[in-house]
Amino acid sequence: MKRIKITITSFLVVSLIQAQFSVSGEINPYAMIRTKDSSKINLPFRLLSLDTGYSFESFDIKINTAVEHRIKTNKSLLDLREAYFAFYPEWGEVKLGKQIHSWGAADAINPTNNANPYDYYYMFKVGAGTKVGVLSLASTYYSDSFQIEIVVNPYFNKNRIPYAEKDFPLAPDNEPKVKYYPNEELEIGVRLQTSLNIGDFSLSFFSGNDRMPSLHTGIFSNESSADISMDLGYRRTAMLGLDFVTFIGDFTIRAESALYETKTGIIENNNRLNNFYVLNEDVIYSQYVFQFEYTTSNDLMFSGQFIGSRTINEDRKWQNNSIESSSGEIIIPDFNPGMGTPFAMFSNKAFLISSSGVFLDDQIDIQGSVMLNLENSGLFYSFGSGYSPILNWKVELAATQFLGSGKPKDPFTLMEDFSHVRIGIMYNF
């Protein structure tokens, strides 16, 4: 027993001596001021991001946390964004724990990246910042010519939506009560990537549950088909994705496309009501991004993204389980995708032009982008700049402006109130 204790203690001491600890992060307080009336926008933001790591030979432990702060109420919340254990054998890597996965070749908008839900509070950020970490087991096998990644999420995970946030115009008034949670929680994703001389190509598959709730059942008045009550649930959705990056002349082409099939799960009429209807949906829809980018000799980057989504085939009907008949009288609401990129809620066809550059030895960075709604006449444009007079410190100034089509339900029109100027400081450590 004593020998075992000595062995374990020796191992721990050696591990600690040889291990590498790392701590990094950023402090980023900022304020968002509405352009319309100079009032403050009351939404939470990540005041502090702290990434800690412990590495020992082929093992890593990573813990990434954030302190989310709301200026108006001066309240902070600790968010454990990721906490996972990673093992790096000769053939690849294995990660277990709460983590964020990144799939897809395009920048910022990735229809194939569905292993994690979105955090809609940060939908205008890029990369891992827009996602919510989930408990999962992920493993990647690397060979000379290809790599294959498998992700398994044992539990159901949903998007984080800014419910009842008056300062976010697209936010629902209150959090809906969801009655039907997935019967099958397990989610599985596989991504195969190969590198050729002309570029990288990937094929991906993900089978999981919708991240956004949708209408599932309704109890209707027999006389008028007016609804008495409606209940929401999460559909089962499978995604088949393809993405690639290739080079044509001086241009880099990145493209990503995902085909989704979503189905309502089996719902029993436990109430034995004759006026209980299930909205049975079997819909195939797609989302795609075609991106081209060009970098000038003085390091200015220009990119254009054509973003689209469309419903390919839909079979949607209200069905009354007790008498096994369907009703054509009850209005079927518009289809809402429950998985995929959040930008689909803005438009089914949009064009995003972006540009960025750094000046004065990287002391100043400037980015600008314009998103044009090709379906209606809406657009948004944003401009951002950062000035770093001292190493690791940066002053940030950004502006975002939405211009809608004038139609009241157009997301660009609704977002006009969200047009704002953002002023902040960032310190990296």
Added chain:
Amino acid sequence: MLHKTYLAILSILISFCSAQLSGEEIVIRMNKNPNPSDIKIKFKMTLFSNAKKNKNKKHYRLMEQIEKRYEDGVFNSKLLLRFMEPKEVRGFSLLNWSWVGEKNDDQWLYIPKLRKTKRIRPSDKSRKFQGTEFTYSDFIKRDTNLDKYNLLGSDNFRGNKCFMVEANPINDLSYGVRILWIDDTDYLLRKIEFFDNINEKIKVLEIFDYVKNNQYWTPTKKIMKNLLNGSSTKMEVINVSYDQGLNDNLFSEKYLKRF
């Protein structure tokens, strides 16, 4: 007396032989200097912009570079560069696979904020490296066969007598002509002048110090000057180690993401 005569003859013979060397032979001799099978360097890059001639040392990059060179097989070398500072770009990394022959290099960038590895266009090598006056290609050893060499003459650089060799890319539009200053004693590269496609001199690299560790020469201080905008970047080696037996796995997407 006889001894002195031999020395004189030997000296004449050496200078005669040197004079007979072609540009290509000089470059081959330079490349024949012993090279480690792998190298790990930590270095600092300090940026001086034309507007800031006060040599503000606060704008610097701290980086780690590991490189593995291959004697045979399909690769010339594999290289991984990783940013340590500034903290905002900590973990930002570049992986380069240089293939034997004319096949373009493969390059990937890891961007920690995106948590994503991006394949980048090989000709992007001629682009500036993260705001410095160095380009991505300055970190990668160029295959001798890709250029045609022409001896222009000789010149002195900081007390070293140097051959001036013109290197003309044979079939690579992303490179312009370069003039190399190679010293005539140790065959070390001392200076490079870079020209664009219309033969305008655009950059000058000056290598000030070399250190010899065991049999390997390492440039420890070099400055790249941009003649078009007046800016320059100083690169100083902080520490270096050789022949560590670096595993091939380190030059993979897996390791690119692990920091």
